[in-house]
Amino acid sequence: MTLVLESQLPLLIVMLTLGTVAKVRTVGSGGEPGALSRLGPAVLVPGRMQAPALLVCAAGELVLAAGLLVSTHPFFRWGTVAFFAMSTYVLLELRRRRPDAGCGCFGEVSSAPVGWRSIGRTVALTGLAAVSVWSPVTGWAAAAGWVIAGPPPWYAAAGVALLALLSPEIEELIDRVRYRAPCEQRHGPAESVTLSKLRSSGTWRAHHQDLVSAEPYDSWRELCWRFFAFRNHEDDDVVFAVYLSGRRPAVRMAVVSREGSDSLPDYIPVSA
Amino acid sequence: MGHPSVERRRVLAAAVLGRTGAVPGADPGDEEPLRAVVGEVLDVSPHLITIETPGGVQERLVIAPWATAWNGSDTTPGDLSVGSMVLMRTLRDGRVVERIWADTTRITGTILSITGKKDLTVELDCGPHRGHRSVVIPYRASGRLQVRHPQFEPGYLFDAIGIRRDGASLALLPATSQPPYPARSVPPPPPAYAGTLSRIAGTATWSDTFDEEERGAAYPMLERTDTGCPKTGVSCAGLPYLAVGSLLQVRNVCSNRSANVPVVACGCMAGRFCDRCVECDTSPRGRIAELSPSSYVELGGELIKGCFNAQIGLG
Incomplete structure (x- = not known):
């Protein structure tokens, strides 16, 4: 019987932590102005309070997750029940007042309008939290018990399956992976990051002693390439092109004479 | 960052990636090429117009019998007033005028x-x-x-x-039906499939903030750090990133003309508009290029209509 009581604690802790991370990332990334105003409980507060409201919510979740993990104090147990019960009320209210807004439970991933699945999930989480109130061990001990005493019992897996069924975010994530914007439409890394990737490439090591200065005189991005233009000692242009995706991207270089049209293309595709 | 030589960027990029260098200008097609001529009216009669170009050269052009003019309302070319700035769509290497827009x-x-x-x-x-x-x-x-x-x-x-x-x-x-959202909240582009289309469709508009005879375009999707324009990089059309100096191949779907137009400015305002053009059909949403008046007219666009359905590719 005690196994049943503690079986849902690790799941609750994982859910709360994921919620915290996703909310902090959403606030941190900023996005387009106005994006926050379409998310979750934040739409119910005035504009300048929206980011702090999301952060306070994230901090609350983190405190509850940490409490469930290391302590058996009833404050955290009942706090979790109260948190999810309140979320259910907030989502119902959100659905009534702003049917266009997403629940924001997992930051901007939850931007689809609140449906019965999101509300069902908070109800389910309230139930799971209520079951865990009388668990005799901490979340940490429950998870450690699975590692020592064999695989988790079937009702833990059932909890995961129930939540997965009630999470519209999973479909959203699958869609994002499938329809990922091609590299040329994505916001590129900063110029300095690409420049340091160039400097750690074999092509750069082979040619950098010919350059007058290690700083490019011009740099621009076109499609999935960033170009850096340098001068060499013969006053020709040396141009490097660095591919923008991948950890060790392809680097190409060419020397182009400054006397107008007759270029001396010298491509060296390097798999650096 | 300034642009030491944006013309040079095209040569360098073509050399390093082994592209064949395209040249700016209209693609020779079946249609008779159009030329835009800009100038100040010195004298006008029903059949002949004399202008002074921004370069200070006087030119005399023949007005075609079917030519029409616009100076706030439709009028005949002979009624244009001396001293107004005109942009003319001409045939036969810029000698025969068929449409005049004055002070537009x-x-x-x-x-x-x-x-x-x-x-x-x-x-x-x-x-x-x-x-x-x-x-x-x-x-x-x-x-x-x-x-x-x-x-x-x-x-x-x-x-x-x-x-x-x-x-x-x-x-x-x-010039358009106003988008219903505030300027700062542009809708996001539709989800893109990995493996992009080689041509992107949308609406092409014009703007008069270019130099008088300049051929070029303002493009919304530029990197903010490269252009020093904090408001660029926004568009609801799913555009690829390009640079100032890139050559854009613009095709007017309505008149079936196409031309290579260099990107000369950041189109931060064009990127805010998520509208459609209904010039010959209903275009997909989003302004994909804001052309200079001369480029726009040479692609067969009508200035007072404000847009044409366009496709773009990299020249």
Whole structure:
């Protein structure tokens, strides 16, 4: 019987932590102005309070997750029940007042309008939290018990399956992976990051002693390439092109004479 | 960062990636090439117009019998007044005029304030490069403009075509149906499939903030750090990133003409508009390029219509 009581604690802790991370990332990334105003409980507060409201919510979740993990104090147990019960009320209210807004439970991933699945999930989480109130061990001990005493019992897996069924975010994530914007439409890394990737490439090591200065005189991005233009000692242009995706991207270089049209293309595709 | 030589970027990029260097200008097609000619009217008669180009050269052009003119309303070429700035669509290497637009201007921006009771004065923010602009909406045009600008209040977008008269800009015709969202919340582009299309469709518009005879385009999707334009990189059309200096191949779907046009400026204002062009069919949403008037006319565009359905590719 005690196994049943503690079986849902690790799941609750994982859910709360994921919620915290996703909310902090959403606030941190900023996005387009106005994006926050379409998310979750934040739409119910005035504009300048929206980011702090999301952060306070994230901090609350983190405190509850940490409490469930290391302590058996009833404050955290009942706090979790109260948190999810309140979320259910907030989502119902959100659905009534702003049917266009997403629940924001997992930051901007939850931007689809609140449906019965999101509300069902908070109800389910309230139930799971209520079951865990009388668990005799901490979340940490429950998870450690699975590692020592064999695989988790079937009702833990059932909890995961129930939540997965009630999470519209999973479909959203699958869609994002499938329809990922091609590299040329994505916001590129900063110029300095690409420049340091160039400097750690074999092509750069082979040619950098010919350059007058290690700083490019011009740099621009076109499609999935960033170009850096340098001068060499013969006053020709040396141009490097660095591919923008991948950890060790392809680097190409060419020397182009400054006397107008007759270029001396010298491509060296390097798999650096 | 400045642009030491944006022309050079094209040569360097072509050399390093082994592209064949395309050249700016119209693609030779089946259609008879159009040329845009800009100048100040020195003398005009029903069959002949004499202008002074911005370079200070006098030119005499023949007016075709079917030619029409616009100077705030439709008129005949012979009725144009001396001293007005004209942009003409010409045939036969720029010798025969078939369409004249006099003192035409386009006012695109975000509404900052609206004052006045009968004739309205609208203050607009036209983007970081173009600054603020003040425009007068005469009473007779205000109904026509407001019906296409239902959110006629600060923070929303404004786009109109009009004329310059005595140093003031008069807005006369709406250039689009105003997008229903405030200028700062542009909808995100539709989800893209990995493996992009080689051509992107949308609407191409024009703007008069280019130099008089310049051929070029302003493009919304540029990297902010490269251009020093904090408002660029926004578009609802799913555009690829390009640079100032890239060559854009623009095709006018309505007139079936295409041309290679260099990107010369950041199109931060164009990127805010998520509208469609219904010039010959209904285009997908989003402005994909804002052309200079000369490029726009040479692609077969009609200035007072404000847009044409376009496809773009990398030249």
